[in-house]
Structures are given as structure tokens and as C-alpha cells.
Amino acid sequence: MELFESVPLATLTTLKVGGTASYVALCRKNDDIEAALAFARERGLPWYVLGGGSNVLAPDEGFHGVIVRALFEGMVFRNVDERVEVEVGSGIVWDELVQESVERKLWGLENLAGIPGLVGAAPVQNIGAYGADVSNTIIHVDVFDTSSKKVIRFSKEQCAFSYRDSFFKHNPAFIIISVCFSLSVKDAPHIEYPDILARKGQGSTLTTSKEIAEVIREIRSKKFPDLVLVGTAGSFFKNPIISEETYAALRAAYPELPGFPQAENKTKVKVPLAWILDHILHLRGYTKGLVRLFEKQPLVLVAEHNATATEINSFADEIAAKVKEATGIQIEREVQSL
Ligand SMILES: Cc1cc2nc3c(=O)[nH]c(=O)nc-3n(C[C@H](O)[C@H](O)[C@H](O)COP(=O)(O)OP(=O)(O)OC[C@H]3O[C@@H](n4cnc5c(N)ncnc54)[C@H](O)[C@@H]3O)c2cc1C
Known part of the structure; x- marks a missing residue:
């Protein structure tokens, strides 16, 4: 575990406000999480899991505790019948996963292109955009259960996904360490959204997932x-x-x-x-x-x-x-x- 002291929360969140976090622990494996939690426990400090900080408002008074960043690596693709399953570490940047999937001509994540943040946070609020929710592609989520200190696998049903919501949003004791997605090798475009369809009229063919992802990033760059x-x-x-x-x-x-x-x-x-x-x-x-x-x-x-x-x-x-x-x-x- 890498540990940093007195880190301004404004540098860890995209709203760029907030005071100082007493400690930030970078965790890349289960032992790191255990060490970070033990460090917090020994000092009687609270802890909070943070990914890319793109959906968090940090308080001006700061956080007198340990910010745990679950930065697990890895992106493993495997063929399963007419699908491809990909197991992805919580610390992978979400849009890098999207790009890798469309480069491989896979379908399922393209409408979620351009969303900031890390893979580990994607199930928390069941990220969605342009008619797609990430839950549509999730097979299971592996978490570090901070009570039992064991890794537990949550099936999609156990994740209790709904609109911008999931089990994890209400149960922060479970730290997501990896997510498994099911992607399609067959064409499955979802381009019903008026903004996307309009691009078709303007010359984009929208026939590959890569092209759809590019168009969506372009639309988003004008909206945000x-x-x-x-x-x-x-x-x-x-x-x-x-x-x-x-x-x-x-x-x-x-x-x-x-x-x-x-x-x-x-x-x-x-x-x-x-x-x-x-x-x-x-x-x-x-x-x-x-x-x-x-x-x-x-x-x-x-x-x-x-x-x-x-x-x-x-x-x-x-x-x-x-x-x-x-x-x-x-x-x-x-x-x-x-
Ligand atoms: C410009 C902009 C555009 C956006 N557009 C969209 C959009 O189109 N659709 C959409 O759904 N969202 C959107 N968002 C919101 C945000 O990008 C997503 O919610 C994203 O998934 C947050 O990822 P993060 O890594 O930054 O999470 P953080 O902001 O760090 O964390 C978000 C929440 O998840 C928890 N969390 C983070 N990592 C873990 C983990 N490993 N285990 C357990 N809990 C964890 C945190 O405790 C926190 O409660 C947008 C944000 C910005 C700034």
C-alpha cells in the first residue's frame, strides 16, 4: 500500500472543492486494503472509498480519515460461445475499457463512452447514458468484504441494480475490486437517441461500435x-x-x-x-x-x-x-x- 498524508480533496475530485484528507491509501491488492483498514482502525479513523472522484462532493472541512483508493489492475478478455467476457480491475479508467472493447469490435459499452471515472465505481450508481445502463452488460462484481475480510462474488441479481442505484450505493462496507462484463461479438447498435441519429444524417454510418463511441464522445464534449x-x-x-x-x-x-x-x-x-x-x-x-x-x-x-x-x-x-x-x-x- 502506498500512503500519502494531508492530500487536498480538491485534487482528488472533479468538482475540485473540499479541504484536506488526512491520509490517502493507494490499494492495488487485497493485502493493501487490509493494511489501509488496519491503519485506520489503529488510529480510530473512518475510511472512505474513492475512485476517480467524478461523482463525489468533498466537504470544506476535509476528511479526518483514510481515503481508500481501490486501484486494482487487469483487463482479461475470454471468448465464451458468441460472447466475450472481460474481467476488469476496479482501477482501470472506464473510458479505456470502452475504447479497448470497441477496438476489439465488441458491442455493449459503446453508448457509455466518455463517462469519467474508474471501473470500480461503474456498478455503484449503475452508470448510464444514451439509452444504456452498465448493468445490461454486468455478469458479476467481486468485492472485498471489509467485515469478513474475504472476497465475495455478487451475481448481477445480488447487485440489485436500478436507475442510478445498486446495492453498493447503500452498503459501503463492500469495496469493489473487479467487474466482469459480457460483450457481444454480433452487431447490436442502439442509436435510437435523437442526438445520435442526427449524426447518421450528417454522414456518420454508425455501423461499428467504435464509430458510435467516437460520435458519443463528440456529442458529450459539447454537452459538458x-x-x-x-x-x-x-x-x-x-x-x-x-x-x-x-x-x-x-x-x-x-x-x-x-x-x-x-x-x-x-x-x-x-x-x-x-x-x-x-x-x-x-x-x-x-x-x-x-x-x-x-x-x-x-x-x-x-x-x-x-x-x-x-x-x-x-x-x-x-x-x-x-x-x-x-x-x-x-x-x-x-x-x-x-
Ligand atoms: C463531466 C461528467 C460527466 C458524467 N457523465 C455521466 C453519465 O453520462 N452517466 C453517469 O452515470 N455518470 C456520469 N458522471 C458521473 C461519474 O462519472 C460516474 O458516476 C462514475 O462512475 C464515477 O466514477 P469515479 O471512479 O469517479 O467514482 P467516485 O466519484 O470516486 O465515487 C463514486 C461513488 O462510488 C463509490 N466507489 C468508488 N469506487 C468504489 C469501489 N471500488 N468500491 C466501492 N465503492 C466505490 C464512492 O465511495 C462514491 O460513493 C459524469 C461525471 C462527470 C464529471
Whole structure:
């Protein structure tokens, strides 16, 4: 285990705010995790698992504890009938896995191209984009159980995946060390999203997974702010999933409000929060001090240099209160608080 002392959390998270972490432990094998946890236990300190820090808001007062980074390596592909299974270490950069899979002409991860972060965090909030959720491709997840100090395999069913949610999000005692994905060798394009389809009309053939991944990265580069210039964690809130009745009532007031009935529960409707922020509340670009809703995608919160976690929290609370007042919907944060 490599151990660092007094590390600014702003350097470990893409929102780039927060005080200092007392310790950061880089863990590449099970023994490293055991050593990091023992180190924390001996000093009576809490610990927190961090990947690429692209979905975490770190507090201004810092973290008086041990940040455990599960940086397990490895990406092993094996042919299984007409599929390919790939076992990937938690520390592999997510988009590098996507790129390797499309270079090998495999299908399944291409719509998730360009999402920041590491493989170990992908199952935690069941990352998704452009009509794909990572859970569609996951076979199992291996975790280090910090109670028994043993490695346990979670089947896909045990992971309890749903929209931006999983078992792991509520059970931080399980540290993900590797994830196994099932990819298809047969063409399986999902290009129904209007943004992607529009590219077809503009000359892209969208016939290979590599081409789809490239197009998606290009679309994303225009939708998200530049991580080098500002702080952001992508979508700050989840899209709300509401009852049919609530949706019908809102549609009566706002006839153009889009809604997507949920496959797993047809009585529930997912509503794009960006539409509410934009068309009902007119908050596109809304700014308070150093924090704002991104002009090109109001679901994305942008923190300028020198913004604080306190400012971000009160800005996010204000947005949530405005949504509640206008629609009655209590929105939830997608971003995790450290
Ligand atoms: C510009 C931008 C665009 C984004 N676009 C999308 C998008 O399209 N779709 C989407 O779903 N998300 C998106 N995100 C959010 C983010 O990229 C994902 O949630 C990503 O999976 C987080 O990975 P990470 O390694 O940075 O995790 P972190 O932010 O470090 O951690 C996230 C959570 O997972 C936990 N965790 C991390 N690693 C492990 C582990 N090994 N074991 C157990 N728990 C762990 C952490 O404790 C924390 O609760 C975006 C973020 C940004 C900044």
C-alpha cells in the first residue's frame, strides 16, 4: 500500500472543492486494503472509498480519515460461445475499457463512452447514458468484504441494480475490486437517441461500435463543461421517477413535459429534470456566486475556481426547493457526499 498524508480533496475530485484528507491509501491488492483498514482502525479513523472522484462532493472541512483508493489492475478478455467476457480491475479508467472493447469490435459499452471515472465505481450508481445502463452488460462484481475480510462474488441479481442505484450505493462496507462484463461479438447498435441519429444524417454510418463511441464522445464534449477549466460532477441530480397520476397532473399544466414510462414498473414515469429546470423554472445558466447550472445542459452544475462545497450545497438545496415548489417533486442528488 502506498500512503500519502494531508492530500487536498480538491485534487482528488472533479468538482475540485473540499479541504484536506488526512491520509490517502493507494490499494492495488487485497493485502493493501487490509493494511489501509488496519491503519485506520489503529488510529480510530473512518475510511472512505474513492475512485476517480467524478461523482463525489468533498466537504470544506476535509476528511479526518483514510481515503481508500481501490486501484486494482487487469483487463482479461475470454471468448465464451458468441460472447466475450472481460474481467476488469476496479482501477482501470472506464473510458479505456470502452475504447479497448470497441477496438476489439465488441458491442455493449459503446453508448457509455466518455463517462469519467474508474471501473470500480461503474456498478455503484449503475452508470448510464444514451439509452444504456452498465448493468445490461454486468455478469458479476467481486468485492472485498471489509467485515469478513474475504472476497465475495455478487451475481448481477445480488447487485440489485436500478436507475442510478445498486446495492453498493447503500452498503459501503463492500469495496469493489473487479467487474466482469459480457460483450457481444454480433452487431447490436442502439442509436435510437435523437442526438445520435442526427449524426447518421450528417454522414456518420454508425455501423461499428467504435464509430458510435467516437460520435458519443463528440456529442458529450459539447454537452459538458471542460473538466480542465472548471469543476463539475456531470448531472448533479437524478431524473425524477414519478407516479402516472403526478405526471398526468403536471402534463395538464405543461403539455409538452416529456415522460418515459419505466420498463420495470409501467405505473412510474421518468421525467427529464433538465426540461423542468429549463422550461418550467427557466434556470438554464442560473448563477449564484461561483456556482451555476450549465448553459448547455442545466442538469449539470458547474463550480468555478475557488468555489466551496458549502456554496455548492446551498445552491443545490435552493434548486431542489425551487423544483419542489413548482412541481411538488422532491428531487434527489446523483452526486455522493463524502
Ligand atoms: C463531466 C461528467 C460527466 C458524467 N457523465 C455521466 C453519465 O453520462 N452517466 C453517469 O452515470 N455518470 C456520469 N458522471 C458521473 C461519474 O462519472 C460516474 O458516476 C462514475 O462512475 C464515477 O466514477 P469515479 O471512479 O469517479 O467514482 P467516485 O466519484 O470516486 O465515487 C463514486 C461513488 O462510488 C463509490 N466507489 C468508488 N469506487 C468504489 C469501489 N471500488 N468500491 C466501492 N465503492 C466505490 C464512492 O465511495 C462514491 O460513493 C459524469 C461525471 C462527470 C464529471
